Amino acid sequence: MKRTCLALAAALAVIAAAAAAWPQAAKPAAAPLSARYEELTAPDFSRAVARSGGTCIVPLGILEKHGAHLPLGTDLIDCREVSLRAAASEYAIVFPPYFVGQIFEAKHQPGTIAYGSRMMLDFLQQTCDELARNGLKKIILVNGHGGNDAFLHYFCQSQLETPRDYVVYLFDPAYDEATEALLDKMRKTTVDGHAGEEETSVMLAHRPELVRLDRAKDESGEDQKRQAGLKNAYTGIWWYAAQPNHYRGDGSAGNAAFGQALLEAETGALVEMIRSVKKDMVTPEIQKKFFDDAAKPLETKPFVKK
């Protein structure tokens, strides 16, 4: 027994000495940080906030009919793809697909989830508040859904309602003549706007298995012009009046090459925006000055010459 113990001790000493002589195994390299919010662990989230400069992208889409041939979540799927591609070039945290938005005009179609107006505003405001509470003070809204346009511009304006320590930026790519000329050369149809050539092409470029191109002509995507007699007027029913099938254009013209060009153009513009947002010190300062001044308007006296 004793001899066995001694032998064992000697063997262990040899192993320990050998181990000490071995070069230390290199520590595994730090795993790359995912840009996907939901994939980060809590410690990695803190690192991601620092690495992103406190910048978060919220990709906004909706659940609505996209013709008979594209998935209900087309806008969610496409704009998160653009967001993730951009974040791969210029790091930012990308929030999960955000589906609470304005879509009353498609309530007559199967699968539409149309939350109420106040819910939309509160949900997005509280999402931004929570992101900011977690250190994400620069929030980029990337919108993939046309029906959200007026809502999101109003949401941005409403950020001046009460003081806050973060800034909301809406992705709003400037018109680029060279890019548009390139895209126009590839474009086959003249009427587009919902589940038409563009959206079908983008989906074909990155998620072709979700496209049922054989159904693209099952319904008409033509403008019905039912309010043609109404002049110089806007009504909330305009879209339904024009496109009762909630389809505008001709998805059968879609092709992956055009979709790839669209994705690249959008991604390039978003990368440029993320870089400028990260560097932007002006907007937070101006916003703070505005809130300070708004708390004491009579003391700012902008109309009195000194």
Ligand SMILES: [Zn+2]
């Ligand atoms: Zn869409």
